[in-house]
């Protein structure tokens with residue numbers, strides 16, 4: 001319960017701040033402090049997600065696991081885009097916002113896919 005709460009809180013901050021930053025104009029740079037906070041949240045989300053995978057999924061295969069895996073891959077791609085595209089931060093946040101929206105949808109629908 002503690003792990004899934006940590007995972008969801010860090011994930012909500014990462015995805016939420018990314019979505020908010022898509023409404024920033026190119027003139028307003030993503031501050032280094034916010035970028036660091038986003039990347040810390042990303043690391044925490046991925047680590048807690050990996051731990052949850054080990055504890056709750058434990059090698060199971062099915063529609064739920066496939067949905068979670070698609071969401072996890074989108075999240076890892078989003079972190080890669082945010083880390084690599086430092087020269088075009090607004091574009092990076094837009095691409096990451098699409099990927100992280102897909103992640104959130106995959107994570108929350110996963111218990112219901114059959």
Ligand code: HEM
Nearest residue numbers: 008011012015046049050052053056072075103104107108
């Ligand atoms: C590499 C990245 C990620 C991995 C490996 C991962 C892994 C997981 C796993 C295994 C679960 C299921 C836990 C269980 O059934 O007990 C889960 C649930 C969840 N994840 Fe992620 N996750 C990742 C990224 C994210 C992100 C970016 C968010 C953003 C908000 C997020 C939000 C959630 C939420 C809200 C749940 C609970 C879903 C529910 O049961 O209703 N995850 N995640």
